[in-house]
Amino acid sequence: MAIKLALKIGESFAEIRALSADSNMGQKRPKPLHQARWFLPKCSLADGLREALTASGAQKEGGELYIISTRHDRALCRRQGLAPAFLVTAGFESHLRVDTRISVADSDIIAADRVFGLNERITATGEIITPLKIEELDLLAAKLEAMKVKQIAIGFMNSTMNSVHEVQAAGYLRERGFSVLASHTLAAQISSPLDEVARWRLALECQSTAGILAEDLTAIESVLQETLGADASQWQIKVHVIGKQGFSPLKDYSPAAVHGGLESALERAADAHLTRTDAAYLLHFGIESFHIVRPSSAGAKESSLAIQPTTLLGIGNWGIPVFENETRSYVPGPMLFGKSHQLCFIDVLFSRDRLTEVEGFTPLVNEKARARILDTIFTLGKALSAETGRTVDASEITADLEVAGIERIALEIATAKQDSVILLSGAFAPSLEPLLKLRRPDLVFQVLSEGAWYEADACFQNNDSPQAQQNSKKRNA
Amino acid sequence: MRKSWNFSLMQSEALATLMDRLLEPLGAAAFALPDGRALHIRPASPADLATLPLAASLCQQYLRLSDGEIAILNDPFSGGTHLADITLVCGLKIDSKGTGTNADLLIARRISMPARVSARNHLDDEGVRIPPTPLYSHGVLNKDLLEAIATHPLSAPGFFSRVEAAITELSETARIVRAVAQDPASELKAQNFKRFLADSSHAFRVLMGRIPLGARTVTRQLAGGETIKLALEVTENRILFNFAGTEASSALGLTEHATSGACLAAIAAVMCPDRLKRGSVPLNASAFEHIQVSTPAKTLLSSRAPSGMFRGMHQGIAIVASLVMDALAALNPALRTAASAGHHGLLQIAFDDGRFFSTPIAPGSGASRDACGDTAIADFDQLIKNNIYLEASEKELPLLWLHHGVRANSGGRGKKAGGDGSTLAFQALAPARARWVMGEQAQNLAGSESGLAGLPAQIVVVRASGEREEFAQAEGEIALLSGDQVHFLGSGGGGFGEPPQATGA
Numbered sequence: 001m002a003i004k005l006a007l008k009i010g011e012s013f014a015e016i017r018a019l020s021a022d023s024n025m026g027q028k029r030p031k032p033l034h035q036a037r038w039f040l041p042k043c044s045l046a047d048g049l050r051e052a053l054t055a056s057g058a059q060k061e062g063g064e065l066y067i068i069s070t071r072h073d074r075a076l077c078r079r080q081g082l083a084p085a086f087l088v089t090a091g092f093e094s095h096l097r098v099d100t101r102i103s104v105a106d107s108d109i110i111a112a113d114r115v116f117g118l119n120e121r122i123t124a125t126g127e128i129i130t131p132l133k134i135e136e137l138d139l140l141a142a143k144l145e146a147m148k149v150k151q152i153a154i155g156f157m158n159s160t161m162n163s164v165h166e167v168q169a170a171g172y173l174r175e176r177g178f179s180v181l182a183s184h185t186l187a188a189q190i191s192s193p194l195d196e197v198a199r200w201r202l203a204l205e206c207q208s209t210a211g212i213l214a215e216d217l218t219a220i221e222s223v224l225q226e227t228l229g230a231d232a233s234q235w236q237i238k239v240h241v242i243g244k245q246g247f248s249p250l251k252d253y254s255p256a257a258v259h260g261g262l263e264s265a266l267e268r269a270a271d272a273h274l275t276r277t278d279a280a281y282l283l284h285f286g287i288e289s290f291h292i293v294r295p296s297s298a299g300a301k302e303s304s305l306a307i308q309p310t311t312l313l314g315i316g317n318w319g320i321p322v323f324e325n326e327t328r329s330y331v332p333g334p335m336l337f338g339k340s341h342q343l344c345f346i347d348v349l350f351s352r353d354r355l356t357e358v359e360g361f362t363p364l365v366n367e368k369a370r371a372r373i374l375d376t377i378f379t380l381g382k383a384l385s386a387e388t389g390r391t392v393d394a395s396e397i398t399a400d401l402e403v404a405g406i407e408r409i410a411l412e413i414a415t416a417k418q419d420s421v422i423l424l425s426g427a428f429a430p431s432l433e434p435l436l437k438l439r440r441p442d443l444v445f446q447v448l449s450e451g452a453w454y455e456a457d458a459c460f461q462n463n464d465s466p467q468a469q470q471n472s473k474k475r476n477a
Numbered sequence: 478m479r480k481s482w483n484f485s486l487m488q489s490e491a492l493a494t495l496m497d498r499l500l501e502p503l504g505a506a507a508f509a510l511p512d513g514r515a516l517h518i519r520p521a522s523p524a525d526l527a528t529l530p531l532a533a534s535l536c537q538q539y540l541r542l543s544d545g546e547i548a549i550l551n552d553p554f555s556g557g558t559h560l561a562d563i564t565l566v567c568g569l570k571i572d573s574k575g576t577g578t579n580a581d582l583l584i585a586r587r588i589s590m591p592a593r594v595s596a597r598n599h600l601d602d603e604g605v606r607i608p609p610t611p612l613y614s615h616g617v618l619n620k621d622l623l624e625a626i627a628t629h630p631l632s633a634p635g636f637f638s639r640v641e642a643a644i645t646e647l648s649e650t651a652r653i654v655r656a657v658a659q660d661p662a663s664e665l666k667a668q669n670f671k672r673f674l675a676d677s678s679h680a681f682r683v684l685m686g687r688i689p690l691g692a693r694t695v696t697r698q699l700a701g702g703e704t705i706k707l708a709l710e711v712t713e714n715r716i717l718f719n720f721a722g723t724e725a726s727s728a729l730g731l732t733e734h735a736t737s738g739a740c741l742a743a744i745a746a747v748m749c750p751d752r753l754k755r756g757s758v759p760l761n762a763s764a765f766e767h768i769q770v771s772t773p774a775k776t777l778l779s780s781r782a783p784s785g786m787f788r789g790m791h792q793g794i795a796i797v798a799s800l801v802m803d804a805l806a807a808l809n810p811a812l813r814t815a816a817s818a819g820h821h822g823l824l825q826i827a828f829d830d831g832r833f834f835s836t837p838i839a840p841g842s843g844a845s846r847d848a849c850g851d852t853a854i855a856d857f858d859q860l861i862k863n864n865i866y867l868e869a870s871e872k873e874l875p876l877l878w879l880h881h882g883v884r885a886n887s888g889g890r891g892k893k894a895g896g897d898g899s900t901l902a903f904q905a906l907a908p909a910r911a912r913w914v915m916g917e918q919a920q921n922l923a924g925s926e927s928g929l930a931g932l933p934a935q936i937v938v939v940r941a942s943g944e945r946e947e948f949a950q951a952e953g954e955i956a957l958l959s960g961d962q963v964h965f966l967g968s969g970g971g972g973f974g975e976p977p978q979a980t981g982a
Contacts, residue, residue, distance in 0.1 A: 091902070092867070094882030098839065098853040098899045099864050124871035157878075158868055196868050306498060318490045318680040318759075400487045407491050407664075411498060414663070415656040439662060 003033060003056055003063035005237075006459035007049065008262070009216055010288045011074040012040055012330035013360060014048055017456040018056030021063055033057060035453060037287070037360030037427070041331055046219045050227065053237075059227050062236025066459035068261040069216055069241075070288070072209035076109070078329065083111035084151035084207035085144055087169060088200070090117030092157065096204075099197050109208040114149065116140055118156075118169070126162035137169055141176045151207040152180045155200035159184040181207050206259065217241070242459055262455060263302040266293050269458035270300040273423055273448070280416045280443075283409065283436075285309075285426035286455050287361060288330070292412045307408040309428065310334060313343040313380065313401065321380045321401060323408070335373050338366030343380070347373050348401045349431060356430045358452070374398070406435050418442045425454035489676035492664040493517060493759065499654055502646060505587040509533035511580060514762035516670060523742030523794050524558045525587060526760060527734035532556025532564045533583040536609045542568030542580045545651060547613035547644055552606050553732055556585075559786040560604030561592035561633060563640060565612070567647050571658035572667040581667055582658075584651065588643045590633030591835035592823060594914055596954060598728055598785035605629045613644050634833055678763035682714065684748040685767060689809035697800055700917040700951060701728050703777060705796065709804035716744060716768045718801065723776040730780025731789030731797075737770040739794045743801035744768065747812060750845075787823075792916035795819030795855070799918070815843035815895055815928050815971025818919035820855050822934055824901070824965050826876070826957075828909040834874055836865055840919060841888045841896030841931060843970040850888055850896030850931075850970035865901065875907035875959075884932070884966050891928030891972020898934070898967030905957040912954040913965060920951065924971040931969030938963055 002021035008014065015037040034056035038048050053059045088095070093115045118137070121130035144152070152173055159166045159182070166182035173180045183203040187194050194202065220239070228235045240249060242261040270282045270293035282293040282300070290305040308327045316322035323345060332339040336350040349355055350365065351373045378394040409432075413422060424433055424447045433445050450457050496517035500506040505521035506529070513534030520526050535555050536548040547567045551557040557564055564587050568580030595602035605626050612619050618641065627637040658665045664673075692710040699705065706722035718740045731739075745758045758764075772778040778797070780789060799819050806813040818840035825835040839853040867878045880902040888895030905911075915934040922931035936948040941960030948955075957963065 091878070091880035092882060094885075095867070097883050098881070101864060123877065124868060129877075158871070160868075195866050197864070197866075316490060318486060318493075318676075319683055320486050320490055322490060322494075404487060404491055407495070410660070410662070411495060411657065414660055415653050440660070 003058040003061050004460060005052065005056060005058055005063065005065045006456040007052075007065060007067045007220075008455045008459065009045060009067065009069040009071050010040075011071055011078075013287050014038055014040055014045055015287075015360070015453065015456050016048060016052045017453045018052060018058060019460070032453075035359075035456075037358075039330070039360065039364055044219070045216060046223045049220060049223045053223070053227050058237060063238075065220075065224075065237050065239045067217075067220065067239065067241050068265050068455070068459055069213060070262045071216060072213040073259055073262075074288075074329070075209050075212050076205055080212075082151060082208055082211060083109050083114050084153050084204060085147075085149045086110060086115045086200070086204060087118055087140070087152060087154045087156075088115060089121060089155075089157040090119045093117045096197060096200060101197060101201075109204050114147075116143075120156060120165045122156065122158045122162045122165060124158055124161060126158065128162065128164070132165040132168055134168070134172060137172050141173060141178070144178065145176075150179055151210055152178050153183065153200070153203035153207040154180065155183040155196065155203055157196065160187045160194075160199070179207070179210065181210075202259075262289075262458075263291070265455070265458035266291055267300045267302050269454070269460075270295075270302075270423075274300055278421070279423045279446070280420035281413055282423040282425060283413070283429075283432075284454060285424065285428035285432050287358070287427045290409075290426075290428075305409055305412060307345055307405045309346040310344045311405075313345075313348070315380060321377070321397060323401075323404060333364070335376065336365050336369045338369045338372075341376070343373065343376055345405050348398055348405060351377070351395075351398045352402050354402070354431050354435065355428075358427045358431075361427065377401075402435070406432075406439050409436065410439050413440065413443070416440075416443055419444060421446055423448055425451035427452050485672060486676055486680075488664055488669070489673045489680075492669065492673050493677070495657070495664060499650060499657065500584070503584075503586045503650055505529070505589075507533065507585045509583045509585060510670065510762075511537040511583060514674070515765075516582075516673065516761050518760040520738070520742075520760065521587065521589070522558070522790070523738040523798060524731070524735040524790050526738035526741050527765070528556050528558055528732070528738065529564070529585040529587060530556075530762070531734050532609075533566050533585040536566040536585075537568070537580065537583060539609050540611055542566065542583070542611075543578045543614075544568055544570035544580060544655075545614075545616070545648070546580070546611065547647060548609050549612040549640070550607050550609045551604070552608045553600070553735075553786045553790075554782060555609055556734070557607075558587075558735060559592065559790045560600065560606060561590045561787070562790075563588050563590060563607075563643075565640075565643055565647055566609075567651050569651055569654060569658075571655060571665065573659075582654075584647065584654070586643065586647050588639060590636060590639065591825070591833065592787055593631060593633075593825060593833075593835070594785070594787045594823065594912065594952070596952075598730075598788065600783045600785050602631070603785055603787055604631050604633065612640075613648075618644060674761065674763050677759035677761055678766055681759050681764050681767055684758060685714075685716070687748050688716065688744060689805060689812070691808045693804045693807040695800055695804045695807060696722075697796065697803075699726060699729065699796070701726060703729075705777070705800060707797075707800050707804055709801065709808075711808065714767065716740075718768065718770045720770075720772050720776065720778050723773065723778055725775055726777035727784075729777050729788050729793050729796075730784035730786060731778060731793040732786075733770070733772045733779045735790060735794060736772050736778045736797055737765070737768070739797035740770050740801055741765070741768060742794075743798040743805070746798075746802070747805055750848075788914065788916075791820040791823070791914075792918065795916070795918060811846060813925050814845040815850070815889060815891065815925040815931075815973045816918070816921060816923045817841065817843035817850065817895070817931065817970040818855065818898075818916055818922070818934065818968045820916055820918070822916065822919060822965070822967055823914040824963075825912045826874075826903075826905070826909050827912070828875060828905075828907050830907065832874055834870065834876075836901070838901065838965055838967045839899045840934070840968040841884075841898040841970040843922070843925070843931070844889075844891055844893035844895050844928060844973035846893070846926075846973060849893045850972075852883055852888075852897045853899040853967070854896065875905070875909075877904045877906060879903055879962060880964070884969065887932040887967070887969030889922065889924045889929040889931040889969060889972035890976035891924055891926075892974025892976065893928070893972065894976075895922070895924070895928070895931045895970030895972045898931070898969045900964070900966045902962060902964040904962045905959060907959050909957045910954060911957055911963050912952070913948075914952040915950075915968070917951045919968040920949065922968055922971045925973045927975040928972030929976060931971050932966070934968040935966045936963065937966070
């Protein structure tokens with residue numbers, strides 16, 4: 001009996017689920033052979049995977065392992081990626097810096113001292129008007145070696161019309177031992193058209209987090225080597241990495257394609273669910289992120305919700321506590337883990353006793369944190385307390401904040417017609433379902449039976465089916 | 478509904494967040510009541526603050542928009558700004574209990590097309606003037622009208638498709654707004670608007686605590702010799718801006734509403750210096766309750782047709798806003814900032830075969846006591862996109878880009894450095910005329926408190942023959958031949974405080 005394993009690597013949590021290979025998305029599933037969710041600071045990715053391979057029987061039976069990672073995408077948001085060297089057509093070294101599509105977070109991966117202009121130029125028709133000089137690359141390579149820079153992104157003007165200069169530069173630098181990503185290759189991997197800003201930015205992002213992704217994939221490979229033998233071609237387990245464009249074999253994954261894996265997997269999984277149930281939307285309340293997936297003629301479309309489990313609370317300009325647009329990570333943790341001093345949405349839900357049991361998460365909750373959370377909320381409301389002239393009960397503020405958080409979700413489903421079915425998935429779906437029912441009694445909320453493991457389950461959605469391929473094409477168009 | 482200690486304020490804040498999120502896909506846009514009171518404004522430029530609600534109310538007054546109907550305008554004297562900014566106003570009926578079919582809520586949305594300016598500062602040279610006109614009714618777009626405007630020689634390239642797409646997006650937002658309003662628990666209800674504006678008023682008054690009290694009069698002389706005079710008076714509950722003594726100008730003109738927007742934008746910048754959070758200052762009718770702007774007739778701040786509007790809506794707005802900042806800094810020196818152009822420059826290239834290209838060029842902003850100036854961000858035009866799609870424009874136009882990015886070291890040095898401006902350069906591959914507008918503030922970028930001045934804006938033309946011409950005029954026009962190069966160097970912001978001494982040998 002071959003086994004299918006789905007591994008989701010998040011910023012702070014990993015989860016794995018093993019099913020018999022006969023199970024299909026869209027059918028009632030048999031009991032999973034194994035499932036686990038663990039906090040990465042306490043248990044390494046390798047240890048969790050090792051245990052899953054043994055417990056599920058995959059080590060003996062063989063099968064397939066699907067991997068989604070959001071860790072490298074989150075690293076970009078947290079400005080934890082490395083600034084790679086960026087080689088660009090001379091004259092356009094700071095083109096990205098003045099483009100308003102580049103956010104402050106993006107600008108962190110474009111370090112001014114690592115951007116180098118090269119004297120080359122290709123026109124919009126692909127004609128070479130200034131040839132690339134290898135001597136110039138030679139000098140640059142020496143400089144980069146001295147700077148101990150390993151990752152390089154290349155973005156030359158009109159490289160999608162004629163890639164010869166990017167190919168030459170990438171080849172030369174690879175020979176000198178650098179890890180190089182040429183931007184024209186991304187245009188080939190991403191089927192939607194990319195202008196130079198999008199192409200160059202994606203190249204920088206991929207190179208910025210390549211180390212983080214490689215670290216995880218190397219850890220996975222090591223576990224597989226240790227369990228299945230050193231020769232990967234003999235492995236009985238085939239490994240796929242999931243990204244925006246679908247599945248890539250572990251040995252041959254493309255840097256661009258593994259970004260946006262979770263979003264892509266949610267869309268693919270929702271395609272099947274939304275069609276089957278005729279539901280209006282799928283709301284996904286995962287441990288680390290909340291999403292909405294809407295059906296459209298071009299297949300399901302994912303977007304992030306305006307409230308996230310770790311959205312921070314602050315005092316707004318109106319002088320009252322409000323949810324900000326910033327999220328934090330689970331390390332050191334929300335206040336309910338007993339380690340942080342910054343309140344977030346999940347702390348509000350905890351203080352209102354809304355959180356149901358969540359495997360791998362509940363054991364981390366520190367009951368003693370409740371009093372501290374209420375103290376902090378009271379302090380936040382102190383200014384208004386003085387203004388209203390009466391002592392404010394912290395529980396009143398938490399109730400109002402809970403309403404404010406749920407309102408941000410309600411807005412996203414505002415267009416749902418009466419009696420529409422809204423599917424809920426993710427580890428926190430059972431916690432949020434009663435609150436949503438209260439807010440929109442006219443809608444039907446249905447927590448998916450496999451909902452708590454939906455992120456992992458989404459990996460199983462067959463990318464090779466004609467429907468999935470068609471939707472993928474439509475989405476990218 | 479449970480009423481707790483501060484639930485009204487929380488509801489109102491939630492409503493503001495809700496409206497902001499609903500308008501987000503539209504860019505510069507506003508919710509307004511039919512009487513012209515704004516409920517929520519998301520501006521791209523200070524001029525939008527008062528003109529978007531005015532556009533909404535005039536459309537309703539003249540056209541009586543029903544639910545889903547959309548009108549178009551760009552007339553600066555009917556709630557528009559300059560002719561390249563197209564305003565669409567959509568009627569919505571959200572109160573199902575209300576009688577009649579007229580809209581009870583309006584969305585005004587503004588889209589910016591490539592701007593045209595001419596040497597003679599005449600409105601007719603800047604584009605096609607559109608008064609409030611019905612465009613979309615009962616699901617049908619008046620394509621004949623749109624086509625007629627689009628085929629006018631002064632109409633912006635891509636006018637038809639941009640407006641058509643904007644109408645689709647506006648209709649989609651209207652559909653979502655209607656659905657939100659029908660949700661029984663939603664805050665977006667006609668009966669909540671009065672309370673919302675009262676709460677906004679309260680919040681605005683609290684933020685006014687950050688504005689220094691007192692009165693000051695400041696004046697500024699423009700390059701043409703005209704004077705702008707502002708008497709500013711800040712009391713506990715009200716801020717008065719009296720521009721009596723301001724003269725008329727043949728070179729620069731803006732409307733009363735645009736002037737009000739500039740005054741409010743300067744106040745909001747002091748209330749919330751963090752530009753990323755500035756959106757949380759209540760920008761609606763309640764803000765205008767607390768400010769009173771007096772612009773005497775026949776001055777440059779209350780221009781009439783046929784005066785051109787482009788310069789006023791960019792340079793004029795920045796001048797008014799910086800004059801307000803000067804007056805506030807005179808009341809409290811801690812608010813002093815170094816000079817900056819305050820607004821984007823503009824470069825337009827008209828090829829002899831009729832193809833046209835226009836792009837804004839961002840200056841650097843001035844430094845303040847607490848912060849360095851921003852790179853390539855105009856103080857008062859923050860949301861204007863100065864993105865250039867290099868490869869796409871090379872495909873469509875006979876030009877070759879030579880450079881685009883930051884003008885390094887153009888910000889003045891100081892304890893806090895001024896922001897660097899942006900710069901671009903291209904080579905014309907066919908005969909064309911290039912016209913630029915930098916604005917007079919882009920030439921005088923003084924530092925503050927011993928900070929050094931930013932570099933002024935400059936145009937350099939390198940002819941195919943190798944001959945070099947330099948221009949420092951606030952605006953001008955030149956003929957280009959194939960092979961000529963144009964370099965536009967945007968201005969940097971002034972530095973603040975004495976620059977640190979250079980270290981080393």
